[in-house]
Amino acid sequence: MTSGTATSEARATTAPPGKEVRVTGIGPRLVERRRAAWERWYGPVASARWVSALWHSLAWLVFGAGFVGAIVFVSSGLSESPGNVLLVLAAGSRLSAYIGATVGEIGFLRGIWMDGSQRMAWLEDYAAQLEEDADVPVPAELKDGIRLEGVSFAYPGTDRLVLQDVDLHLEAGSVVAIVGENGAGKTTLVKLLSRLYKPTKGRILADGADLARMPAADWRSRLAGAFQDFFRFEFKALQSVGVGDAARVEERPAVETAVDRAGADDVVEHLVAGLDTQLGPSWPEGVEVSFGQWQKLALARGFMRDQPLLLILDEPTAALDAETEHALFERYAETARGGRGESAPAGRITVLVSHRFSTVRMADVIVVMDGARVVEVGAHEDLMARGGTYAELYEIQARAYRQKASAVSG
């Protein structure tokens, strides 16, 4: 750890890990660790700055005294030569330049303060507003499922609807896949389901209760999963996975179970000290693993919670090859349906987002999105029989795959 950037990256204080930080509730622990690291590294810098400020003040004192003395000397009439008058003028202009520069610096600092603090204030207001009227408890289990009724959404500060009139029923206990081109609104939909935002219009109901009325932290504590823009928590492997459930971050058996659920055993086996391996090149003894391996660890983190109501997998396997993704999602779907020896989940809904149709077809229901709208909903066979967008895209991908396979074998 040598730089401030490395510190903030390793402490997850940048924007990308925001979703995971909030869903897992690890925030306070990170703040604590970041503060400790900051104090450790910033201490020497701060004291150097104090010494420098002291010298600056002394210099200004000498300069000020000299200038005042010069003015007194000239105006007293003891020395009225033009040279001396010029000297005082030059010194005066220098002084005014100094003052100008100082005022400029203060303005610059004020700008940073105002800009930064205003954004912060906006964010705090938005978060507080998410908690307003949060008086409905989160259901212990789902019987009906989650319903979206006429949901439209524009990101705060923008007018463009990135979701438009979405009506959907995600049945309790089902595996739902979402497909659609880049920017169609898949991740946005997932963010709304995670209660990171409220719909601009319409409602999301969990077993009939409005999600917007449930305390955000309570709802998120019943979520699990992994996101497209996962974060590399540069902790020991044990903690890097464990933070998926803040309360059990150091619990080895829970972490081992999560690694098994995610199918990430192969990654842990290859680490020099298994779960005790320090991850991340920012640390002197840290081990760097491949992007795909990071991604598998992020997946394991997503499987830390035992009984989530909603398991979200938003392209968490994009860095893995199609066969691995297929095998992993099959494993997750099997667990979701009560297989693999786990106790039957209480109506848990699994939402998976993928661009690979070979993976998507295994879902109970496929939601096809196009330009902020849901255009088709149904099982693979139904959608193929319909011959619409899904069938078309499926065929294109299948053809490309067949061509690649024949090129490899030929």
Ligand SMILES: Nc1ncnc2c1ncn2[C@@H]1O[C@H](COP(=O)(O)OP(=O)(O)OP(=O)(O)O)[C@@H](O)[C@H]1O
């Ligand atoms: N934080 C944000 N602020 C404003 N607009 C955003 C924000 N995040 C996403 N958008 C916009 O919302 C639209 C939908 O984005 P979203 O990330 O939901 O797409 P996606 O279907 O998940 O795409 P991909 O397949 O690339 O992951 C895009 O047009 C995007 O530019």
Ligand SMILES: [Mg+2]
């Ligand atoms: Mg996305």
